[in-house]
Amino acid sequence: MKIVCCYFSGTGNTARACEELLKKLEELGHEIALFPIRADAERPALSDCECLLIGYPVHGFNAPAPVLQFLRSLERTQKKTPCYLVRTSGEPLKLNNASGVTPKRILKGKGYAVLGEFHYVLPYNIIFRHSDGMAARMKRGVELRLPADAQKIAALGTSLIKTGPFARFVGFVCRIEHTAMPLIGRHFRATDKCIGCGKCASVCPQGNIHMENGRPKFGKSCAGCMGCAFFCPADAIDTAVFNGWRVNGAYSFLGEPASDDEVCKYCRKSYLKYFHEAEDRS
Numbered sequence: 412m413k414i415v416c417c418y419f420s421g422t423g424n425t426a427r428a429c430e431e432l433l434k435k436l437e438e439l440g441h442e443i444a445l446f447p448i449r450a451d452a453e454r455p456a457l458s459d460c461e462c463l464l465i466g467y468p469v470h471g472f473n474a475p476a477p478v479l480q481f482l483r484s485l486e487r488t489q490k491k492t493p494c495y496l497v498r499t500s501g502e503p504l505k506l507n508n509a510s511g512v513t514p515k516r517i518l519k520g521k522g523y524a525v526l527g528e529f530h531y532v533l534p535y536n537i538i539f540r541h542s543d544g545m546a547a548r549m550k551r552g553v554e555l556r557l558p559a560d561a562q563k564i565a566a567l568g569t570s571l572i573k574t575g576p577f578a579r580f581v582g583f584v585c586r587i588e589h590t591a592m593p594l595i596g597r598h599f600r601a602t603d604k605c606i607g608c609g610k611c612a613s614v615c616p617q618g619n620i621h622m623e624n625g626r627p628k629f630g631k632s633c634a635g636c637m638g639c640a641f642f643c644p645a646d647a648i649d650t651a652v653f654n655g656w657r658v659n660g661a662y663s664f665l666g667e668p669a670s671d672d673e674v675c676k677y678c679r680k681s682y683l684k685y686f687h688e689a690e691d692r693s
């Protein structure tokens with residue numbers, strides 16, 4: 412079967428999860444194709460697609476605006492092509508399931524048959540920085556889940572997550588992010604620490620940053636992915652109202668996964684339950 416995965420990713424978590432999932436599907440004998448959803452990327456040809464995967468990070472209990480724009484721009488299909496959502500988030504909150512509601516509705520309207528959704532917890536790129544031990548434990552959690560998820564997709568099995576009315580309401584309210592982010596992003600700026608390397612401009616999936624006299628200038632189409640601030644080698648981006656929540660620097664996923672005792676008090680309740688679900692099964 413030809414499986415096409417289109418994903419949006421600001422700081423690499425979703426990209427990595429989708430790549431790993433596709434690797435497993437390729438090992439199972441399927442033909443795969445991976446397309447980033449970026450302003451400067453080629454659009455995927457979906458005429459011969461037999462199974463579509465849509466990858467995205469949860470942003471404020473929703474799918475990011477560029478993902479919804481991408482889905483709305485898809486051509487209608489009469490083929491009821493099977494489709495799965497593949498999302499990542501910084502926390503294993505049930506509320507995050509609200510982020511699947513609008514993508515599922517749009518895809519259904521376009522003639523796709525949404526059969527399932529898969530959710531992977533990976534380190535936060537905003538709010539606070541997880542320890543490298545936590546990042547490694549999360550990576551292990553994903554690795555343990557991927558084989559069964561790939562099998563499910565290969566068998567075109569169903570794995571839909573129900574979203575209750577409260578989560579739907581929270582998701583609806585938080586969708587304000589889609590309107591607010593372009594306005595907030597216009598106030599991002601480079602501080603005096605900027606070394607003019609242009610990394611922020613090259614990573615921005617929205618093409619929202621251009622270099623002018625060796626300094627980045629931010630436009631009007633920010634999607635709040637935090638890629639610019641995360642990857643800046645000089646931690647030189649002032650992210651306006653999100654400054655106190657800025658996370659800078661790629662995670663090392665190579666270390667020893669944090670043990671239960673090393674997980675901080677805040678993370679203990681929800682993360683340990685999420686980790687154990689996969690670890691106990693393996």
Ligand SMILES: Cc1cc2nc3c(=O)[nH]c(=O)nc-3n(C[C@H](O)[C@H](O)[C@H](O)COP(=O)(O)O)c2cc1C
Nearest residue numbers: 420421422423424425468470471472500501502536
């Ligand atoms: C603007 C913004 C909003 C976010 N909102 C949520 C959220 O509602 N719930 C959550 O668990 N994580 C949230 N996160 C964390 C990301 O979903 C998480 O770090 C994700 O793995 C990042 O994926 P990426 O590296 O592919 O961009 C948010 C991140 C950003 C930048």
Ligand code: SF4
Nearest residue numbers: 605606608609611643
């Ligand atoms: S990535 Fe950082 S240092 Fe490089 S141009 Fe952008 S703001 Fe300046």
Ligand code: SF4
Nearest residue numbers: 615633634636637639
């Ligand atoms: S300006 Fe920064 S936060 Fe906004 S979309 Fe581009 S990389 Fe993401």
